[in-house]
Amino acid sequence: MGLRIHALDAYRSGDSLVHRLDARVKLVLAVLFIATAALTPDGAWPAYALLAALALGVILLSRLGVGFVYRRSAVALPFALAAVTVMFSTPGQPLLVARILGWDVTLSDAGLVRFVSIVLKSWLSVQMAVVLTASTPFPGLLQAMRSLCLPKVLVAIVGFAYRYIFVIADEVMRMMRARAARSGSREGRGGGSVFWRARVTGGMAGNLFLRSIARSERIYEAMVARGYDGEVRVLRPPSLQLGDVLVALLFVLVLGAVQALAQLF
């Protein structure tokens, strides 16, 4: 587990067209892609195929590896469980009637189309989000958020949180190692009752809270010592290059065309 949290830094350095693209452009285009997928009607298969091809093109251009992106984008698939029942609740031609636990369950064609569409929308959206975070260093994402008019203070807080996640995660690792070292237990079973274990875990969380408060105070004092006066100051982001604008225009045109096609169906 100790290695895992650090392996989680989502950025993968590389040199590709997608990596070089301005972070602001990337964030906006990724959100537009996700919105296009969300707006695409159920069962507009050609539109979904085009979106998948577009996503695949971006993945290939980013040189992140198709396998890597597809693997990471499986993250959201378990949530599809939440949509399973839509298959049986949407009115339409019955495809299959089964009797499960005393209920007559009707699988309708419209329901199946709706379910597959939801899962496709989700999968395509996550692909684009994976490419965005894997090809953009976190400071770039912060800068993009600032230029999208998010409050400066909020962006600064997000930046601080990301900076200290790894520090405090290390603190958690040390606490858990200490707990493991002091507790004998059989495999898969802890000592004591569940309530007792939950309370011990809660105590660790309380301890971690106090350590975090103390750390934030030290950080604040160090900032004040270096001239921090409560005002968040950031460098002006570089202006957009012609190439960035062209890529953005092209991408938006393609998305618009896909959407137009999807609405025709």
Added chain:
Amino acid sequence: MLASGILPSPAPMHIPDGFLSIVVSAICWVLTAVGVGVSLWRSGKTLGGRQVPLMGVLAAFIFAAQMLNFTVAGGTSGHLIGGALAAILLGPWAGILTLTTVVAIQALVFQDGGLLVMGANILNMGIISVLVAYGVYRGVTALARGQRWGLFVGGFSAAWLSVVIASVATAIQLAFSGTSPLGVALPAMAGVHVLIGIGEGLITVGALAFVAAARRDLLPALSGVEGGPSDKPVRGLGWAAVGLTIALAVTLFAPLASEYPDGLERVAEDLGFGEAALDAPYAIIPDYVFPGLSEESPAATILAGIVGALIVAVLGLGIAAAVARLRKRAVLQEIGD
């Protein structure tokens, strides 16, 4: 249930992109923008220059605290979500900012929750859960008048209710988007989170107990005992009203969602799930039609929601009052410690 496998996913509550309609996402973003805007303004006023480092480090704390797990049974483990703990330890505004930051990083960096639907995820886990938790906690501690049990009863019920209400809000958003019929999503989400909420409550109480033992001054509800000026039961009840109003509003929204879109009423016909949630399960012919169901069902559900909320409220207040009476004599002695 839906752990991503990379990080301990706090709960099956992070909605990915694609599961909410554009309209629902947009409405949630507007509500979230208002909530986060107010929180930024209020916490900036009280924290000043400390706001950025304190909120940032504490968001990292919540994120890391979610990694603390404990064995429940047979290889499954429970862990903290943190909304209630943040609300109680930091107050509502800083709590909202902290949880907002956590949800934003989970979505941006780890794809735990979508980008377009981030507004909904922040609304559920960052705003609704924090306000409900804070309201319940302030209400119970005001009734407890600064005694120790108020901290624990309040902490547990705040954590439990905030998790359950947030899951109900998630189910409603899914239903409004036509992703999952409410008759199924609501009992499933609420059912799972009624259990998850118990773990959350236990860990929250454990954390509060530790903080109460080590740094009593960080818990205003307890330091009020020591005659400090922070003990304001009236304001506490005001917050309790806010929390209960939100909890009730979310509950009452459910029947509206069940009417929308039209196809959702069909769930009752095809599955009998809608009824199964309320009555005993029974078999229904596929093409059976319930005359007048759409007129009667929302009213009945609203009524059931109100009755349920009232029962919970009466039970909670009754227990609090009973404990208060039992402790009445001990009060004078306990003030000493």
